[in-house]
Amino acid sequence: MARYPLIGYLVWLILFGALFTWEGLALARVTGVPSLSDVFRVIMRYPFGRWALFALWLWIGWHFFIRGWHFLLRA
């Protein structure tokens, strides 16, 4: 495996680990931090927040599932 993918995987692992830790602590009410649902609910009160989250969702779907395809699934 090349050097940069390993670093990339490690960084993603740390980021997602931190995210899941945060959510776990919030759901367990250990530290009193708000859950991601609370944060996203606040973000989605604003139109630009909804656009940004929808754009993020769209990008994730395109990047992981659609990218490399062509319109109407033409190979």
Add this chain to the structure above:
Amino acid sequence: MAPDGILALTTADRQALIPMSAGYLILMSALAFGLYRLYHPREAPSGAESPPGQGEQPEQAPATPRRAPATPPGRAPATPPGRAPATPPGRAPATPPGTAPATPAGPGQRTGRAALARQIASTVIGGYLLLMAVIVAYYFGVARVGPGFLESALTGTALLLGLAAPVFVALSWLAERRDRS
């Protein structure tokens, strides 16, 4: 002369690191903004008191039950006079038995299918345009990753929308039908 800093990275490194860093910064900024608004709810301007439960909502979602403004955990619920009592994050609002949990619509609040469709359409169009702007800026400003990149981004996300939108509409219709029965 050898380039310094991030310019010393190879193109593959930059194409892997820069989008990841940019996406991380965008996501963390959004989360930070949400956290800030959660801990610092916007006060109603003096003389223009907002109705209960609408103090920090610039745009109301139509026909959607909303909770009262959240209170940071560990703090006393600082509720200004005339506003609904705060609800701790992650907890259901205290609703008296026998009352509906949904907030009734205000006098000027849009409700119904048309308003919901309008909000969904604005979210879809705004999100799509925002993503296209980011992708075009990335392509011309960061890395020209390939000749089919822009076409793939335009058509791929449109295909994703074409697949997801009918499912979303069908599920929304089914959920509404189930709520009625």
